[in-house]
Amino acid sequence: xxxxxxxxxxxxxxxxxxxxxxxxxxxxxxxxxxxxxxxxxxxxxxxxxxxxxxxxxxxxxxxxxxxxxxxxxxxxxxxxxxxxxxxxxxxxxxxxxxxxxxxxxxxxxxxxxxxxxxxxxxxxxxxxxxxxxxxxxxxxxxxxxxxxxxxxxxxxxxxxxxxxxxxxxxxxxxxxxxxxxxxxxxxxxxxxxxxxxxxxxxxxxxxxxxxxxxxxxxxxxxxxxxxxxxxxxxxxxxxxxxxxxxxxxxx
Ligand SMILES: N[C@@H](CCC(=O)N[C@@H](CS)C(=O)NCC(=O)O)C(=O)O
Numbered sequence: 001x002x003x004x005x006x007x008x009x010x011x012x013x014x015x016x017x018x019x020x021x022x023x024x025x026x027x028x029x030x031x032x033x034x035x036x037x038x039x040x041x042x043x044x045x046x047x048x049x050x051x052x053x054x055x056x057x058x059x060x061x062x063x064x065x066x067x068x069x070x071x072x073x074x075x076x077x078x079x080x081x082x083x084x085x086x087x088x089x090x091x092x093x094x095x096x097x098x099x100x101x102x103x104x105x106x107x108x109x110x111x112x113x114x115x116x117x118x119x120x121x122x123x124x125x126x127x128x129x130x131x132x133x134x135x136x137x138x139x140x141x142x143x144x145x146x147x148x149x150x151x152x153x154x155x156x157x158x159x160x161x162x163x164x165x166x167x168x169x170x171x172x173x174x175x176x177x178x179x180x181x182x183x184x185x186x187x188x189x190x191x192x193x194x195x196x197x198x199x200x201x202x203x204x205x206x207x208x209x210x211x212x213x214x215x216x217x218x219x220x221x222x223x224x225x226x227x228x229x230x231x232x233x234x235x236x237x238x239x240x241x242x243x244x245x246x247x248x249x250x251x
């Protein structure tokens with residue numbers, strides 16, 4: 001049996017949902033509301049002591065790290081293959097998934113936290129927030145939440161992260177010059193990883209990702225959104241969007 005602990009269909013959770021849906025795999029969905037700090041509750045820490053989603057549980061075995069989970073799924077459930085058989089194409093795929101994990105996703109995440117942290121913390125007293133912070137297992141996450149909620153990041157930091165996003169979209173634009181998909185002729189985990197991060201960027205980062213700046217990426221984005229597996233993954237429940245609707249504005 002496959003079980004997935006995940007948040008709304010965005011970022012690292014979306015990455016694994018896209019892979020599961022592409023392969024048509026049945027799984028038990030455990031929605032973890034990260035805006036309500038459920039990922040730091042003892043019952044979730046017992047599954048992943050890092051207090052992060054997504055987490056795959058396959059016949060009782062816990063697997064963490066979205067990129068590792070997707071590679072595991074592709075190995076155990078090989079059809080349709082999402083890692084190219086051609087070694088060069090596979091290397092291109094792995095360079096992109098590594099880039100997403102090491103640079104693109106952290107930059108997007110820092111910008112995202114800065115923009116949304118107050119929608120979470122404004123509901124809490126300083127004491128309640130301090131208690132929530134104290135339960136976060138990873139030091140770098142504690143620091144990220146603390147700075148974003150207090151003084152916020154500097155304009156220089158935000159600009160540097162935006163430059164990383166522009167660099168990443170530039171890499172995707174360049175990759176798409178030599179094939180319909182990011183690693184070449186075949187749809188792969190590179191498309192899955194990049195789309196999981198860039199899904200909501202059009203309109204929000206129009207100076208970085210638009211018909212003018214990145215026409216091939218925009219075309220790829222439309223083709224991605226037309227895939228039934230992508231439609232199904234994006235339709236998974238989203239507590240964040242529900243909360244945003246309740247506040248009367250888009251998530
Ligand atoms: N390297 C991990 C990162 C996981 C991660 O940062 N997950 C985020 C959601 S996208 C999370 O759980 N955030 C809540 C928290 O850290 O408290 C992966 O790729 O799975």
